[in-house]
Amino acid sequence: MxxxxxxxxxxxxxxxxxxxxxxxxxxxxxxxxxxxxxxxxxxxxxxxxxxxxxxxxxxxxxxxxxxxxxxxxxxxxxxxxxxxxxxxxxxxxxxDHIFRKSTTVDLIPFTFDFTIEDILIADESMAIKVLTLNQLINNLPARQKEALYLRYHQGLSVEQIAELLGVNYQSANNLIHRSLLNIRKNWKENKSLLFLLLSQVF
Structure with missing residues (x-):
């Protein structure tokens, strides 16, 4: 061919x-x-x-x-x-000598800002919920936030994330699991709405 x-x-x-x-x-x-x-x-x-x-x-x-x-x-x-x-x-x-030891980026904050498309914000009440979710995601520890980003925003498998981050499968899976637990723990609204909005973030 x-x-x-x-x-x-x-x-x-x-x-x-x-x-x-x-x-x-x-x-x-x-x-x-x-x-x-x-x-x-x-x-x-x-x-x-x-x-x-x-x-x-x-x-x-x-x-x-x-x-x-x-x-x-x-x-x-x-x-x-x-x-x-x-x-x-x-x-x-x-x-550039930003860090004394920088063979990995593990010491560098992961600062990706997650946002939900404006089209989802139909009214002021929803806008507040969207803002709250964005804050919950962006307040996660950098490692959890990066794992969540790679899993749901980039669509990588847990195995691929583990290899990329230089950790074993269980550690990568734990990062993703803890990130979702942290979001759910601090989410005060309806749980079904949370998953709806998460699907739109990613």
């Missing part, structure tokens, strides 16, 4: 990845366009310097293309790219 003739934007990640590894520039471009903004937004959660984050994301894609022949055939592309950005930002912090 001639990959140059494929409608690459409609292919799943595994097909695009294999095509990229064979030197298909269109497949590479498609993955870049698909994930660039997601990766920048994730990276911005670790540092207040968006231009450096953009450089990190571009460097990740450059490495993917340059070292494409040595990449693993069977990867979950989104998880691989998120992990690569996370590691590169850790090296950025280490290089």
């Amino acid at each position: 001639n990959s140059q003739k494929l409608l690459v934007d409609n292919l799943d990640d595994s097909v695009l990845w294999k095509a990229l590894k064979s030197g298909d520039e269109k497949a590479f471009s498609s993955l870049f366009k698909k994930y660039y903004s997601h990766l920048v937004r994730y990276g911005n959660s670790f540092t207040p310097f968006p231009e450096k984050v953009q450089d990190c994301v571009q460097d990740v894609f450059t490495d993917v293309w340059v070292y494409k022949n040595s990449l693993n055939d069977n990867v979950v592309v989104k998880a691989y790219l998120l992990s690569s950005v996370r590691k590169r930002i850790a090296r950025l912090h280490e290089r």
Whole structure:
């Protein structure tokens, strides 16, 4: 099959990845366009310097293309790219001496701000509930917040989150479970409304 003739934007990640590894520039471009903004937004959660984050994301894609022949055939592309950005930002912090020990970003606050689409806010009462939920999520410990983000906002499996965070499966599962418990514990409204709004956040 001639990959140059494929409608690459409609292919799943595994097909695009294999095509990229064979030197298909269109497949590479498609993955870049698909994930660039997601990766920048994730990276911005670790540092207040968006231009450096953009450089990190571009460097990740450059490495993917340059070292494409040595990449693993069977990867979950989104998880691989998120992990690569996370590691590169850790090296950025280490290089800039922001922390004395920065081989990981575990010491760096995860500051992603969750918001619910304005279309859901039909009246003042609902707006207050939405604001309350946003605050509950954003007040979670950074590690829990990141695990929740990766699980529900990025759709990663618990196994993938564990690998990305450098912890075992049970630890990753505990992070997600504790984050949801913390939200439910402080939610004073109807529980069914909570789950409705959570589904819209993620």
